[in-house]
Amino acid sequence: MERIVLAYSGGLDTSVAIPWLAERFGAEVITATLDLGQGKELDEIRERALRAGARRAHVLDVREEFGRDYILPALQAGAVYEGRYPLATALGRPLIAKKLVEIAEIEDATAIAHGCTGKGNDQVRIDVSSRALNPKIKVIAPARLWGMTRPDEIEYAKARSIRVPVTAQNPYSTDSNLWGRSIECGVLEDPWTEPPEDVFTLTKSPKTCPDTPAYVEVEFERGVPLKVNGVALSFVELVDSLSTIAGSHGVGRIDMVENRLVGIKSREIYEAPAAVVLHAAHKELETFVIPKDLERVKRELSLKYADLVYNGLWFTPLREALDAFVAKTQDRVTGVVRLKLFKGSCTVVGRRSPFALYEHALATYDTGDLFDHTAAEGFIKIWGLPVETAARKRVTPLGQSREKTGV
Numbered sequence: 001m002e003r004i005v006l007a008y009s010g011g012l013d014t015s016v017a018i019p020w021l022a023e024r025f026g027a028e029v030i031t032a033t034l035d036l037g038q039g040k041e042l043d044e045i046r047e048r049a050l051r052a053g054a055r056r057a058h059v060l061d062v063r064e065e066f067g068r069d070y071i072l073p074a075l076q077a078g079a080v081y082e083g084r085y086p087l088a089t090a091l092g093r094p095l096i097a098k099k100l101v102e103i104a105e106i107e108d109a110t111a112i113a114h115g116c117t118g119k120g121n122d123q124v125r126i127d128v129s130s131r132a133l134n135p136k137i138k139v140i141a142p143a144r145l146w147g148m149t150r151p152d153e154i155e156y157a158k159a160r161s162i163r164v165p166v167t168a169q170n171p172y173s174t175d176s177n178l179w180g181r182s183i184e185c186g187v188l189e190d191p192w193t194e195p196p197e198d199v200f201t202l203t204k205s206p207k208t209c210p211d212t213p214a215y216v217e218v219e220f221e222r223g224v225p226l227k228v229n230g231v232a233l234s235f236v237e238l239v240d241s242l243s244t245i246a247g248s249h250g251v252g253r254i255d256m257v258e259n260r261l262v263g264i265k266s267r268e269i270y271e272a273p274a275a276v277v278l279h280a281a282h283k284e285l286e287t288f289v290i291p292k293d294l295e296r297v298k299r300e301l302s303l304k305y306a307d308l309v310y311n312g313l314w315f316t317p318l319r320e321a322l323d324a325f326v327a328k329t330q331d332r333v334t335g336v337v338r339l340k341l342f343k344g345s346c347t348v349v350g351r352r353s354p355f356a357l358y359e360h361a362l363a364t365y366d367t368g369d370l371f372d373h374t375a376a377e378g379f380i381k382i383w384g385l386p387v388e389t390a391a392r393k394r395v396t397p398l399g400q401s402r403e404k405t406g407v
C-alpha cells in the first residue's frame with residue numbers, strides 16, 4: 001500500500017486531509033507535526049491525528065535546528081524581505097519540507113502532503129524544497145485539489161465522525177513560529193483598514209505599554225547573539241525572551257503590502273518582536289566593525305538573500321555560497337548593542353566592540369582631533385575637479401543662506 005506523509009497542524013484542513021488522502025489515493029497516511037516554536041501544546045495532537053485515521057503520528061521538536069540552521073544565517077545575512085518582513089513563515093518552510101522528506105524516506109513513503117492552498121507562497125516553498133532534496137518523492141496539496149469550502153470540510157469530517165477542532169472560527173489566516181507571526185485575510189484584505197487589536201497576540205498596543213522604556217543589551221560573538229542583559233542563553237531562549245520583553249513594549253508590529261512570488265500584491269500583518277530587535281542590533285554592530293566597502297556589498301547581498309528565502313530557494317547552491325560570504329563577514333561582529341524599547345519603537349542607543357573601526361580621535365570635533373583636515377583637498381583631486389570648480393558647484397540648502405550654514 002502506498003504511504004503518504006502529511007504535515008499535520010491539528011486544524012480543520014489537515015484533519016480532513018487524513019481521510020481524504022487515504023480515500024483518494026488508497027494510501028496509508030502518516031502525519032508529521034513539527035514544533036517550530038509556535039507556542040501550541042502538541043501533546044494532544046498525536047491523539048487527534050490517530051483518531052482521524054493516521055496510521056502513525058510523529059511529533060518533533062525542531063526549534064533548535066530551526067534557530068541554528070535557518071534563523072541565525074538569515075539574521076547574519078540581514079535578510080528582511082522588501083525592507084520589512086523578517087521572513088518567519090518563509091524560513092520555516094524549507095525545514096518543514098526537509099523533515100517531511102526525511103520521515104518519508106524512513107517510512108518508505110512515496111509522497112508527502114501539505115495543507116497549503118494554491119494561492120500563497122508556502123506551497124511553492126514546500127514543493128520546491130522537497131523536490132530539491134529528493135526529486136523522487138511526490139508532493140500532494142489536498143487543498144489545491146479538493147475544491148471544498150469550509151462548510152464542505154466540516155460536513156466531510158462529520159460524515160466520517162472526525163471531531164472538528166472546536167476553535168471558534170478565526171477570521172484570519174495565521175502562521176506562527178519562533179521568529180514571528182504572520183496574519184492575513186479577513187478585514188486585513190482591505191489595505192485601507194487599520195488592523196484591529198485582536199489580530200495581535202505577541203505585541204501589546206503601544207497605548208497600553210509601560211510609560212518607562214526598557215533597555216536591552218544584546219551581546220554578540222562572531223555574529224551570534226549569546227547574551228541578553230549579561231545573561232547567557234541558548235539561541236531559542238534568547239529569541240523567546242527578547243520576544244517577550246519587546247512584545248510587552250509593543251515592538252515588532254509590521255503592516256505592509258508585499259509582492260508575493262505567485263505574482264500578486266497582498267496586505268500582510270506581521271508580529272516579530274525578537275526579529276526586529278535582533279536585526280536592528282546585528283546591523284548596528286556590523287556597521288560599527290566592518291569596512292564601508294564590505295558593508296555596501298553585504299547590503300546588496302542581503303536583498304538577494306531575502307528574495308531567495310521568500311521565493312523558496314533555500315536548498316540551492318546560491319544560498320550556500322551566500323552563507324559562505326556572510327560567514328566570512330561575521331569574524332569581527334563581536335560586541336554589545338544597547339537598545340531602548342518604548343511604546344512600539346526600538347532604538348539603538350549604544351554600541352561597543354573590541355573591533356570597532358570607529359575612532360574617537362578621528363571623529364571628534366573637540367580637542368584631541370587627529371584627523372588631517374588638509375586631506376579633503378586630496379578628495380577633491382581624486383574626483384578630478386579643480387578646487388575652484390568644486391567650490392562654484394556648492395549648493396545652498398533650500399531656505400537657508402550660505403552665511404547661516406557656513407557652507
Ligand code: ARG
Nearest residue numbers: 089090121173174175182268
Ligand atoms: N506572506 C507571508 C509569506 O509568504 C506569510 C504567509 C503566511 N502563511 C499562512 N499560512 N498564513 O511568508
